[in-house]
Amino acid sequence: MQLTPEVTTALTRITKMRDQAFYWYDSNLITKQCRQFTAIPYENKSVHFATMANASPDFLRLTRNAGIKVFVNSLGHLQIAQYVGYSGRDIVFTSSGMSDSLLSSVRNSGAVLNLDSTSQLRRFWKLYPDAPVGLRCNIGDRVTPRKTRSGYFLGKDSRLGLDLPEIEALAGNPFIEGLHLYLGTDIMDLDYFRECYEVMAELAVLFPKLSYLDFGGGFGVEDTGGAHFPMEEFGQLVTEQMNALSARMDRSIQMLLEPGRIIGAEAGYLAVRVTDVKHRNGRQLIGVNASSAQFTRPLLYPDDAYHPVFRLNGQDGPLMDTSVYGCSTYSRDFLAHDIQLPEVEEEEWLVFSLAGSYCASSYTRFLGFEQIEEIFS
Structure with a gap:
């Protein structure tokens, strides 16, 4: 699965107008x-x-x-x-x-x-x-x-x-x-x-x-x-x-x-901005401006929630073992575990696919975050 040129263009246009994470639907x-x-x-x-x-x-x-x-x-x-x-x-x-x-x-x-x-x-x-x-x-x-x-x-x-x-x-x-x-x-x-x-x-x-x-x-x-x-x-x-x-x-x-x-499901995407990058024991840990309380399927189904992750406009490079974590101190606040991505820099955008169902709708106030905006086009 890859982002289509049409999806990439639509998401890129929105990221140029905002810093906050968002859901986008085709x-x-x-x-x-x-x-x-x-x-x-x-x-x-x-x-x-x-x-x-x-x-x-x-x-x-x-x-x-x-x-x-x-x-x-x-x-x-x-x-x-x-x-x-x-x-x-x-x-x-x-x-x-x-x-x-x-x-x-x-x-x-x-x-x-x-x-x-x-x-x-x-x-x-x-x-x-x-x-x-x-x-x-x-x-x-x-x-x-x-x-x-x-x-x-x-x-x-x-x-x-x-x-x-x-x-x-x-x-x-x-x-x-x-x-x-x-x-x-x-x-x-x-x-x-x-x-x-x-x-x-x-x-x-x-x-x-x-x-x-x-x-x-x-x-x-x-x-x-x-x-x-x-x-x-x-x-x-x-x-x-x-x-x-x-x-x-x-x-x-x-x-x-x-x-x-x-x-x-296939019509929805979650776009998040990279706010922090750590390297530990050959692994890349990416912090983003969203939480698993706002994107709950990886929290509810940690073993089998399937949401391929893509860099929106970053450069290609060698793949690294990567996890993506949310913007809280909650120990289970991870949006993705054990995926492969090239080295990522702060301010880049990551995109989670298959995010149109049971994602925005299962948002919880558990960690105090606001619901992520949903954009349809």
């Missing part, structure tokens, strides 16, 4: 990623961007203009979605541990609601008797759950969703309108999607009024080997599965998808 690439999902052949579909990946209003305006809707899991993100113009069933809401007041807020918004437990279901129907609702499903008894970057989302090691006996106990209920699934994060293996989706199709026939299957997200982003998610093959897979299910149920069943990181 708006055209975000739109292109959205349209890969809207181009899936299955006609009765609804694509919802998972706002946990990036809830910036400017980002959500891009997704809305590209024709995709939103998936949220908090009242705060629901309100941001409404602020940029999403409403009603444009919004899918799925969460856990929901209070009665939150259930009411989501119900009153008109959003599609998927519930995470029999307790939530009981309390929801006490508040709104016979109101249609969806279920989040833990199908770990029917598949071999796979551990993804954020852990297990299926099976006995996952806290999420109703298990199969709980789902089957509701068979025939006319007020279950949909089933929701989430497999994990950064999955490239289509066979795992296929296997899990087949189980969901089998569960769908238990509910006479079911109108949608929500397959969630989990679509992989470029890894260290340069692999990309096989989007065209995935589209063919889900189209075949949904056509078969609709034929079996003698009506068109809507398919919902919730792409998150894949929509913006």
